[in-house]
Amino acid sequence: MNSMLLATLFIERDPLRWEDLQSGILQWTQSVGGFCSIALVLWLIFGWRRYSKVDRDRIAPWKKITFGALAGSGVGLFLLIIALRSTSQPEAASRQPSLLDVLQIFSGLLSLLAVLFPFAVNALNLRPGRILGLAKLSFQEAIRRRVVYAFGALLLVFLFSSWFIPYKPEDQVRSYVQVVYWAMAPLFLLTSALLAAFSIPADIKNQTIHTIVTKPVERFEIILGRFLGFMALMTVILFAMTAVSLLYVVRGVDPSAAAESLKARVPFYGDLSFLNTENENRGDNVGREWEYRSYIAGPGMGNRGPATAVWTFPMPPANLTSRDKVRSEFTFDIYRTTKGRENRGVACSFTFQTWRFREGDDKIYEREKRQALIDRKGRTDAQIENELAEKFGYYVFPSKPIFDYQTLYLDIPAGLFKNALGTDPQRLNELKNINRPVQPLMVKVVCLDPTQYIGMARYDFYFRADDPESANEKLYFSMNFFKGAIGLWLRMCLVVGLSVCMSTYLTGVISLLFTLILYMGGLVQDFIRQVASGANPGGGPTEAFLRLVRRENMASPLEQTTANQIATNLDKLFRWVVSRLLDVIPDVDRLDFTVFVAEGFDISSGQIVLNAIILVGYLIPWAILAYYLLKWREIASS
Amino acid sequence: MSGEVIVETRKLTKVYRDFWGRQKHTALRALNLEIRKGEIFGLLGPNGSGKTTTIKLLLGLLFPTDGEAFVFGKPAADVSKNERIGYLPEESYLYRFLNAEETLDFYGRLFDLDAKTRNDRAREWIERVGLGANRKRILKEYSKGMRQRIGLAQAMINDPDLVILDEPTSGLDPLGARWMKNLIVELKEQGKTVIMCSHRLEDVQDICDRIAILNLGELQAYGNVGELLQDVNRLELRASGLQINDQLRRELEELLHKHGGKLDSIGHPTTTLEDYFLRIVEESKAHPGRRFIPQEKAR
Numbered sequence: 001m002n003s004m005l006l007a008t009l010f011i012e013r014d015p016l017r018w019e020d021l022q023s024g025i026l027q028w029t030q031s032v033g034g035f036c037s038i039a040l041v042l043w044l045i046f047g048w049r050r051y052s053k054v055d056r057d058r059i060a061p062w063k064k065i066t067f068g069a070l071a072g073s074g075v076g077l078f079l080l081i082i083a084l085r086s087t088s089q090p091e092a093a094s095r096q097p098s099l100l101d102v103l104q105i106f107s108g109l110l111s112l113l114a115v116l117f118p119f120a121v122n123a124l125n126l127r128p129g130r131i132l133g134l135a136k137l138s139f140q141e142a143i144r145r146r147v148v149y150a151f152g153a154l155l156l157v158f159l160f161s162s163w164f165i166p167y168k169p170e171d172q173v174r175s176y177v178q179v180v181y182w183a184m185a186p187l188f189l190l191t192s193a194l195l196a197a198f199s200i201p202a203d204i205k206n207q208t209i210h211t212i213v214t215k216p217v218e219r220f221e222i223i224l225g226r227f228l229g230f231m232a233l234m235t236v237i238l239f240a241m242t243a244v245s246l247l248y249v250v251r252g253v254d255p256s257a258a259a260e261s262l263k264a265r266v267p268f269y270g271d272l273s274f275l276n277t278e279n280e281n282r283g284d285n286v287g288r289e290w291e292y293r294s295y296i297a298g299p300g301m302g303n304r305g306p307a308t309a310v311w312t313f314p315m316p317p318a319n320l321t322s323r324d325k326v327r328s329e330f331t332f333d334i335y336r337t338t339k340g341r342e343n344r345g346v347a348c349s350f351t352f353q354t355w356r357f358r359e360g361d362d363k364i365y366e367r368e369k370r371q372a373l374i375d376r377k378g379r380t381d382a383q384i385e386n387e388l389a390e391k392f393g394y395y396v397f398p399s400k401p402i403f404d405y406q407t408l409y410l411d412i413p414a415g416l417f418k419n420a421l422g423t424d425p426q427r428l429n430e431l432k433n434i435n436r437p438v439q440p441l442m443v444k445v446v447c448l449d450p451t452q453y454i455g456m457a458r459y460d461f462y463f464r465a466d467d468p469e470s471a472n473e474k475l476y477f478s479m480n481f482f483k484g485a486i487g488l489w490l491r492m493c494l495v496v497g498l499s500v501c502m503s504t505y506l507t508g509v510i511s512l513l514f515t516l517i518l519y520m521g522g523l524v525q526d527f528i529r530q531v532a533s534g535a536n537p538g539g540g541p542t543e544a545f546l547r548l549v550r551r552e553n554m555a556s557p558l559e560q561t562t563a564n565q566i567a568t569n570l571d572k573l574f575r576w577v578v579s580r581l582l583d584v585i586p587d588v589d590r591l592d593f594t595v596f597v598a599e600g601f602d603i604s605s606g607q608i609v610l611n612a613i614i615l616v617g618y619l620i621p622w623a624i625l626a627y628y629l630l631k632w633r634e635i636a637s638s
Numbered sequence: 639m640s641g642e643v644i645v646e647t648r649k650l651t652k653v654y655r656d657f658w659g660r661q662k663h664t665a666l667r668a669l670n671l672e673i674r675k676g677e678i679f680g681l682l683g684p685n686g687s688g689k690t691t692t693i694k695l696l697l698g699l700l701f702p703t704d705g706e707a708f709v710f711g712k713p714a715a716d717v718s719k720n721e722r723i724g725y726l727p728e729e730s731y732l733y734r735f736l737n738a739e740e741t742l743d744f745y746g747r748l749f750d751l752d753a754k755t756r757n758d759r760a761r762e763w764i765e766r767v768g769l770g771a772n773r774k775r776i777l778k779e780y781s782k783g784m785r786q787r788i789g790l791a792q793a794m795i796n797d798p799d800l801v802i803l804d805e806p807t808s809g810l811d812p813l814g815a816r817w818m819k820n821l822i823v824e825l826k827e828q829g830k831t832v833i834m835c836s837h838r839l840e841d842v843q844d845i846c847d848r849i850a851i852l853n854l855g856e857l858q859a860y861g862n863v864g865e866l867l868q869d870v871n872r873l874e875l876r877a878s879g880l881q882i883n884d885q886l887r888r889e890l891e892e893l894l895h896k897h898g899g900k901l902d903s904i905g906h907p908t909t910t911l912e913d914y915f916l917r918i919v920e921e922s923k924a925h926p927g928r929r930f931i932p933q934e935k936a937r
Binding site: 052054055058125127129130132133134136137140141144145206207208210211212213214215216217218634635636637 | 654694697698699700701704706713717718720721723725727729731732733735736740744745747748749750776792796
């Protein structure tokens with residue numbers, strides 16, 4: 001059994017799942033609808049009176065009625081909710097949305113529809129031919145202004161980066177992949193942002209836009225054309241640069257590192273819970289600052305029974321049963337309270353069981369296994385284990401030495417998965433009668449060394465849904481490398497979309513700055529979220545200022561004085577503003593797939609599609625805003 | 639010329655405001671105009687009189703502060719009216735990285751024309767504006783006059799019913815200016831309506847049917863060119879086959895005196911400088927190698 005030093009994937013935020021989509025859409029409707037309600041209120045106050053009577057009379061009655069009904073009910077509900085929320089007591093956190101939440105979603109939907117209504121009516125006039133013409137113009141403009149030359153800078157990376165990349169096989173692929181993506185990302189993002197931010201302002205400044213808007217061109221076609229043109233160009237360049245980078249990585253790494261690391265594992269993850277620890281969802285806390293992992297103690301530490309980490313898996317994919325064995329991989333952290341034995345790992349036991357396994361059958365399993373090993377009938381150990389795993393839905397690996405942060409593996413008999421996928425109405429009834437859920441596959445890990453702790457997180461243990469002994473691993477890695485570039489492509493869409501939208505109203509420089517600020521805000525989104533939720537120590541800015549002036553400890557509770565109450569309420573207001581800011585900041589981290597490629601993990605198509613949906617959801621409100629800004633803009637007065 | 643009104647403005651007013659909405663400058667005040675199908679209409683006025691503002695309001699590049707503007711019966715803000723309009727801005731604001739063919743193809747696409755129509759019209763207009771030999775050169779390399787020509791071609795790519803020309807002869811040499819004027823007349827003969835702004839009053843006088851004179855954003859004069867320029871207090875007499883002499887002058891004075899008038903002046907008519915210039919250029923083409931040698935002064 002080989003040990004590897006590779007593939008340590010840390011996922012601090014759960015990857016998106018299809019199940020999250022519904023709640024995501026509701027949350028999106030609530031946030032975007034809220035902004036739409038505010039916009040409608042402002043428009044009713046300042047915008048509507050600017051329409052002359054003749055202009056108002058010219059709008060078709062059915063349009064006025066539809067818009068009025070949607071906007072009136074949306075804004076009315078919105079104002080009602082604000083009034084109710086300001087008078088009602090805050091509710092305890094609950095998984096179920098309250099009536100006010102439902103009303104807010106409904107009001108948001110109505111306001112959103114009101115804002116979308118003129119946009120949708122106008123969208124009927126959009127013509128693909130015109131959009132294509134404008135896109136082609138943007139493409140030609142970028143090419144003829146020699147923007148492509150900027151990407152020559154990547155040559156520097158290809159020429160000289162190998163001087164600085166570590167030669168150790170275990171780090172080489174990771175470093176190569178990270179270096180090329182690290183070089184490509186700023187180059188592509190900055191170039192895209194520059195191109196997109198300056199295009200429409202330059203058209204307005206040079207008055208070339210006068211010859212466009214005096215044609216039968218809808219203004220939104222200009223936005224779409226610019227966006228699509230730049231995206232088309234950058235996509236072509238990105239594809240070419242990714243191909244060259246892949247060649248550089250594949251040819252540059254040492255053959256031994258290539259054999260070890262040019263992979264695209266397809267992990268099959270479960271949920272992690274704990275037995276005999278302080279909390280079912282968390283293991284023991286050993287005082288490490290980074291709380292990514294929870295720990296289970298070895299025997300004799302505490303009086304609760306053996307601390308156990310339990311991974312519960314959904315029904316495994318059927319294709320796993322066609323193999324002889326299925327690989328499980330894991331990377332654990334060791335926290336030692338004593339030195340332990342020199343150069344020896346910390347032993348752990350691994351128990352695998354399916355939903356068909358009954359408590360107490362382990363003894364029968366052991367007895368039958370002993371018997372089968374004596375009476376082999378020409379069977380190998382692996383065959384015997386496979387047969388028994390299929391029969392009992394049970395398999396034990398009694399002791400496996402664990403090394404700190406090393407990725408190790410165990411090959412599990414495929415019979416276990418056949419058992420999990422099999423039908424067993426009697427067992428189903430049993431589980432129903434004792435009111436226990438069907439847990440298709442479970443893995444229990446117990447630390448066997450006294451005085452030692454083993455730390456684990458949900459994504460530290462997984463089964464390989466792909467075949468680890470496939471001859472096409474290099475090909476899968478290459479495909480995964482291109483999938484990684486899709487992450488960069490999505491970020492490019494974000495930057496180009498934002499820049500084009502901003503530039504419909506702002507100058508090129510300000511649009512660029514705004515886009516960069518939003519993008520960087522996305523990079524530190526976790527910190528902003530912490531500030532918004534008040535989780536950071538020392539409170540908000542006013543409280544922090546008071547503590548600073550009074551030289552008070554950050555951790556000590558504040559006294560109930562009038563000044564402190566004012567400070568706390570001001571901080572509440574500040575947090576509310578920051579929370580709204582969070583709605584505007586893009587989730588950039590999710591669009592970065594580099595770590596998956598570098599660590600050799602497959603980027604699933606579901607993950608890509610979900611992230612693309614999130615991105616579209618983020619860009620839609622900006623596109624609507626850009627539509628109105630350009631529509632209401634007096635092109636010739638700039 | 640039919641009576642169908644193509645362009646109509648009613649109390650059209652444009653006030654420029656600052657960021658805070660305070661009134662900064664009134665560019666146009668309560669303009670009432672009617673432009674009919676098939677006529678060449680001239681907008682005249684000194685700089686800052688509101689000519690270009692009027693055109694921009696008609697094209698939807700600016701929004702009126704008050705009043706209304708209609709083109710083909712549709713509000714000026716309606717994008718669909720642009721299907722039938724061709725617009726040549728004062729300076730040819732085109733994409734300088736495109737060549738002539740690409741430029742016309744691009745603007746053809748904006749009218750959603752099919753590829754064949756785009757190609758046919760581009761070829762036709764490139765030849766018609768005399769840029770056949772330069773069709774592959776990017777506009778950055780064009781002279782101002784050439785850019786004005788390709789600008790006109792882009793304005794005509796949709797075969798418009800209404801052509802709006804802002805200083806159409808700007809940047810053109812006298813030959814080009816004459817060609818432009820001939821083209822405008824040709825457009826009129828094809829039944830198209832032309833609105834033009836120009837500082838060159840002789841151009842306007844030559845070709846416009848009706849004019850409006852603006853000053854400080856207000857309409858000062860409006861009507862048929864011939865009628866506006868007619869001086870009913872004076873009489874013009876033209877004759878040929880005669881030389882001026884004292885007897886002729888005396889007899890004419892007597893005759894005019896008899897009818898209650900008086901002779902102001904008598905002399906040989908002069909041609910315009912433009913006509914003289916064009917004649918000289920045409921003659922030089924007809925006689926290559928011929929040149930003018932100034933006579934030496936007598937010593």
